[in-house]
Amino acid sequence: MTRTQAFRAATALATVALAASALSACGAGGAGSGGKKVIGVAVADQKSLFYVAEVAGIKAEAKKRGYKIKLVSANNDSNLQIKQVNDLITQQVGSLIFTSQDSTAAAAGVKAANAADIPVIAVDQRPENGQGKLATYIATDSVKAADQLCTWMFSQIGGSGDIAILHGVLGSTAEIQRTQGCKDALAKNKNIKVVAQETANWDETEAYKATQNILTAHPEIKAVFAESDAMGLGAAKAAKAANKQIVSVGIDGFPTMFDGISQGLTQATMAQQPYKMGKIAVDNAISLMTGKGSVPKLQYQNTVLINKDTVGNYKATQFYGPNANSFK
CATH class of the missing domain: 3.40.50.2300 (Response regulator)
Structure with missing residues (x-):
């Protein structure tokens, strides 16, 4: 600011x-x-x-x-x-x-x-x-969700290698908690190295541009932890445009992310409610x-890990309501 x-x-x-x-x-x-x-x-x-x-x-x-x-x-x-x-x-x-x-x-x-x-x-x-x-606070336990998601992501790259992180709006509750959750996972996986971090403000276009820059500077990265689905999709699309094979994940459970996982564009999301x-x-x-x-x-509220193995067991409407598919 x-x-x-x-x-x-x-x-x-x-x-x-x-x-x-x-x-x-x-x-x-x-x-x-x-x-x-x-x-x-x-x-x-x-x-x-x-x-x-x-x-x-x-x-x-x-x-x-x-x-x-x-x-x-x-x-x-x-x-x-x-x-x-x-x-x-x-x-x-x-x-x-x-x-x-x-x-x-x-x-x-x-x-x-x-x-x-x-x-x-x-x-x-x-x-x-x-x-x-x-009076009350209703939310996703984003620390827990990010810990679980990053742990899963690390397993997909064999437990070692370089990764990048795309942050949401800095200082927001979700950004703080999701950053902490991934830090917790990193503490348990010493062979994973964060070589790049960018802020993309939950936005797909910003994430696309940020990932382009990251891939240019660090072509060896194996995965991108995006703190939202929109950013996860942006990262995946940037990697595809650069002919790079990376693991790209996000947190939200957007209908578009369900499609991305089904198509093999992205690999996982933690679906919120x-x-x-x-x-x-x-x-x-x-x-x-x-x-x-x-x-x-x-x-x-609990989150659910959606990946290639589980995407067929759930529908976006379970998380985003009866009109979820109209949000695409």
Whole structure:
């Protein structure tokens, strides 16, 4: 983050905090407000298939339960998301389902909702400790998933050799945890060497370009651990274009990754459950708004290893909802 970006983020955070304090004094928000039947939903974007599936699950469960949602998408703009969350608070939503863009937006959004007495259900991303109070956190155990996936990947290259890592958005919860998970696997596999690391921000095109550069500088690499499926596909396509045989893996379980594995383009993914997470988030939101039922503080969802041996046993719709194939 540049100094200018940091200044703007800090200014935006301070603005939201002041606004939230004013709202709290007026009694806005909370389970007892006029917005009791309305759930606010703030997500980082509606481009990532994970977030599209999450929102699909939210909409389906809210409709089933007779609740309305107010949905905003930040288009990966942290300052915009801070403003959007503040706007939801002024509309007196009864709860907030929050998938933050980054730590700045997460901290500001949670603090503002706390000040307005609106319970926060965080999905996928969460603020660091001390940055506000969450009612619950629903996510993939990305440390465990990355450890398992990298361990599998290392076995596919014979337990030794050079690899590259493609990181997601630096500082995001998923990026931190998936990096740690692969580090844990590396600690148990001393003959694996990381010779290149690039940031591709969860994006296929960025991953394609990054992998091109990596393959030019390190033509000997045997595998690429991409921290998302989009980046895994980008890496695989770059390798194919360069006539290189590498093992390329990702984490998500996108329908496109199922196809890539079936076609032999990519080798594996850890499938997450965003549609289910969206449904759980709505169920939790209603419990918090009505005071009926308990909500666990932490709710990790399991992942499933999808590779050439297992891809025929699963369908993307099991993880991304009934409309998963329309996301391709």
